[in-house]
Each structure stands twice: as C-alpha cells, then as structure tokens.
Amino acid sequence: xxxxxxxxxxxxxxxxxxxxxxxxxxxxxxxxxxxxxxxxxxxxxxxxxxxxxxxxxxxxxxxxxxxxxxxxxxxxxxxxxxxxxxxxxxxxxxxxxxxxxxxxxxxxxxxxx
Amino acid sequence: xxxxxxxxxxxxxxxxxxxxxxxxxxxxxxxxxxxxxxxxxxxxxxxxxxxxxxxxxxxxxxxxxxxxxxxxxxxxxxxxxxxxxxxxxxxxxxxxxxxxxxxxxxxxxxxxxxxxxxx
Numbered sequence: 001x002x003x004x005x006x007x008x009x010x011x012x013x014x015x016x017x018x019x020x021x022x023x024x025x026x027x028x029x030x031x032x033x034x035x036x037x038x039x040x041x042x043x044x045x046x047x048x049x050x051x052x053x054x055x056x057x058x059x060x061x062x063x064x065x066x067x068x069x070x071x072x073x074x075x076x077x078x079x080x081x082x083x084x085x086x087x088x089x090x091x092x093x094x095x096x097x098x099x100x101x102x103x104x105x106x107x108x109x110x111x112x113x
Numbered sequence: 114x115x116x117x118x119x120x121x122x123x124x125x126x127x128x129x130x131x132x133x134x135x136x137x138x139x140x141x142x143x144x145x146x147x148x149x150x151x152x153x154x155x156x157x158x159x160x161x162x163x164x165x166x167x168x169x170x171x172x173x174x175x176x177x178x179x180x181x182x183x184x185x186x187x188x189x190x191x192x193x194x195x196x197x198x199x200x201x202x203x204x205x206x207x208x209x210x211x212x213x214x215x216x217x218x219x220x221x222x223x224x225x226x227x228x229x230x231x232x
Contacts, residue, residue, distance in 0.1 A: 040218035042158075049208055049222035050158065061220070093158055097216050101174045102148070102160040 002026055002096050006105035012113040019081040021108045023094035028074045031098065038098035041070055041079045044107075045090045053092075054079065086112060115139040117209050117223035124229045130197040133226045135209030142190040143167040146212045148219060149183065149194045151205040161207075163215045164192055172215055199230045 003026040013019040021041075029038045037057035042050035052061045054070035057077055067082045081088055089112060094105040120134040135147065149161040162173035164183040171183050177196070185192045192209060207226045210219035 038216070042219075049225050050210075050219075051222070052218060052220050055218040055220075095158075095218065097212075097218055100172060100216060102216065104158040104160070107157050 001101055002029065002098060002103050004094050004096055004103055004105035006092075006094060006108050008108060009106070010109040010111065012111045013081075013084050014113045015086065016083055017113075019084050019088070019110050021079040021081075021092050021094075021110070023072075023077040023079070023105050025075045025077070025096060029096045029098040030074050037073055037077070038096055039070075039072075039077055040095045040097065041068075042093045042095060043088075043090045044093065050093065081110065084110075084112070115211070115221045117211065117221055119207075119209060119223040119226045122227040122229070124231065125199050127200055127230055127232055129199050129230075130195060131199060131228050132193055132195040133207050133209075133228070134191055134193050135223050136189065136191045137211070138190065140211075142187060146215050146217070147183075147185070147192045148210045148212050149181075150208045150210055150219075150222075152208070152225075153202070153205045156205075161194070163212070165215065166190075166192060196228075199228075201230050204228065204230045 005024045007022045039057045041054040044050040058070045069080050091107045091109050093107050116138045118136045125131050143166045146163050146165050148163045164171045166185045182195045209223040211221040
C-alpha cells in the first residue's frame with residue numbers, strides 16, 4: 001500500500017499569511033507515460049464532507065479560490081494557502097489515486113493564530 | 114447539479130449488519146464510479162472500495178474483504194454499501210464519493226451517514 005505522510009499535524013497561521021502543508025508518499029505517484037501525478041488535496045471543515053481542492057497535484061478544481069495551490073512531483077507534494085482567510089480553517093488531506101487501495105494522508109489541521 | 118443523498122444515521126448492535134444508501138442525481142449514473150470512504154470519530158479518511166454502476170463490478174479494500182458488499186440499482190440511481198459483523202471499531206461516518214474511474218480523485222461527496230455500533 002502507498003503510505004502518505006503529512007506534516008505538520010497542525011499549524012496556526014495569522015490572517016493574510018501563508019500556510020504550507022506537506023505530503024510525502026512512500027512511493028512515486030507519477031505515471032510517466034502521461035506525466036501526471038495521481039495526487040489530490042481535500043479540505044474538510046467540522047461536520048462537513050471533504051471538498052476537492054486540487055487534483056493531478058496542481059490542477060485547481062472549478063470554483064476553488066486561487067489562493068489555494070498545489071505543487072510537487074513523484075513523492076513530495078505541497079499545498080499552499082496564500083493570504084489565509086478565516087473560512088480556510090479546516091483539516092486538509094492529501095490523497096493518492098495511483099493504485100488501489102486508494103489512501104489518504106493523516107490530515108493537517110490549519111488554524112488561525 | 115450533482116447531488117449524492119445518503120440515508121440517515123443508524124445505531125447497531127455488535128455483530129449486526131448495516132446498509133447505507135447513496136442516491137445520485139444530476140448526472141448520468143452509469144458514467145461514474147462510486148467509492149465509499151469512512152471516517153472514525155476524530156480520525157482520518159479510509160477508502161473502503163468502489164463500485165462501477167455500469168456493470169456492477171466492485172473492488173474492496175483488503176481489510177474489509179468478506180464483510181463489505183457494494184451494490185447498485187440503476188433504476189433508482191442508488192448505490193448501497195452493506196457492512197456485516199459490525200464491531201465497535203466500525204463506528205464511523207460513511208461517505209459515498211463520485212469518481213470518473215476506479216482509481217481517480219473524488220469530485221462530489223455525499224453528506225455522510227453516521228453508523229454507531231454499541232451494545
């Protein structure tokens with residue numbers, strides 16, 4: 001199974017500042033023939049279902065604010081929230097869909113400092 | 114608009130079975146796979162398996178093999194997840210989530226169904 005390790009477990013960032021969440025995969029999720037990384041990011045607010053933010057490691061889902069961005073390739077990925085807003089308080093999960101069983105990172109809780 | 118509407122909360126005794134439904138609307142039901150993901154209280158997300166509504170084929174997580182069955186009813190655009198031999202560790206919120214294929218990201222999620230296993 002592919003294990004995704006997120007860091008940090010939690011972080012507190014001031015409003016308007018940048019939050020960075022890391023996700024490291026136990027094996028590459030890059031499918032070289034099409035040069036795509038099979039990695040997504042979700043946001044989950046308390047009491048709600050997860051919401052898709054980013055797929056193919058860096059493609060923003062329609063309607064997601066452009067302060068959310070994803071980057072990385074192979075085994076190391078980053079989700080960046082620029083200009084943090086109060087409504088961004090949530091737990092963020094990375095997710096690999098390269099091979100079954102599909103797996104998720106343990107989550108990173110983002111709070112306001 | 115795409116909607117995934119799940120059945121309501123359940124309370125079950127240990128050893129019992131539970132069936133959760135997920136009714137899809139707003140898109141062609143047989144064109145997308147449906148995955149199931151569970152989340153124990155205060156914990157992360159765990160993928161349970163996937164069903165292809167077009168032909169009914171399924172893939173289950175290895176740790177749930179023999180206890181989980183996913184089915185679909187194309188006449189009502191509904192998928193079902195049945196989990197048997199319930200134990201306290203199965204207490205969780207269960208989500209259905211749509212994906213284009215069996216190995217893909219999830220673009221729409223149901224609202225979740227809380228299943229509590231308690232004596």
